[in-house]
Amino acid sequence: MEQFFDYKMVANRSVVEQAHELLTMAKELEQFKCPLPDKIVADGIIAKLPPSWRNFATSLKHKRQEISVENLIGTLDVEEKARAKDAGPKGNTQEGTSTANMVQRNNHNNSNNKGKGKAFNNAGPKNTTTFKKKKKGGNKDKDPCFVCGGLGHWASNCKERKGGQIRQKFANLTIGNNEDAGRPSAPQ
Known part of the structure; x- marks a missing residue:
């Protein structure tokens, strides 16, 4: 007993x-x-x-x-x-305990970074695609402007652009009744 x-x-x-x-x-x-x-x-x-x-x-x-x-x-x-x-x-985890997973960055040392005190490889990302880049110097008469969509000029020379910024032609507008703001709505 x-x-x-x-x-x-x-x-x-x-x-x-x-x-x-x-x-x-x-x-x-x-x-x-x-x-x-x-x-x-x-x-x-x-x-x-x-x-x-x-x-x-x-x-x-x-x-x-x-x-x-x-x-x-x-x-x-x-x-x-x-x-x-x-x-x-x-293994067993008990209630009230927490766990975390850590990811470590792999720093590659190449001959360009040795002795320069750099923490990371600044060589940049590797190109893994095989796409052909578009050649610079396109045709202004064929390619539309990125700002207004018109032909005959580039976005850098666009009249729709003001002070180096793009002027927007459209705006979002919300119209609502503010009388009931802050009060709960009645059930429907």
């Missing part, structure tokens, strides 16, 4: 395995003519869950119906498998 009441579950072992150990202790007590009711054994298992299982134990305690030891062990098995799946191959 003392072993049953003093038993403490640990987080680094299977909870289902430890629940089976408690169930075995309870069955041994029947041999000494001191049987424990199923409800006491189930409540004892819930009370002895490790601290990382506190939220789950609380949810079990809040249930209004009694749970048998077999059903409890099945529920613990499902929860333990779900936690193992969520933890993934990196």
Whole structure:
């Protein structure tokens, strides 16, 4: 009886395995003519869950119906498998802990940067495309202006451009009634 009441579950072992150990202790007590009711054994298992299982134990305690030891062990098995799946191959993660992934930039040292004290390779991005660049010096009569869309001039000489900036011909306008601003609307 003392072993049953003093038993403490640990987080680094299977909870289902430890629940089976408690169930075995309870069955041994029947041999000494001191049987424990199923409800006491189930409540004892819930009370002895490790601290990382506190939220789950609380949810079990809040249930209004009694749970048998077999059903409890099945529920613990499902929860333990779900936690193992969520933890993934990196190991167990406890509630309340956070993890972060770090990405490290790979700095390549080439002959141009050696001894210059530069932290990063300033060689620029590598060209991976095979597109042909458009030749400069297009035809003003064929190619439209990027500002107004007209022919015969480039955007740098466009009359629609003012002070080096593009003048906009259109504006977005919203018209609304401000009388009801800040008041909740009535349900429709």
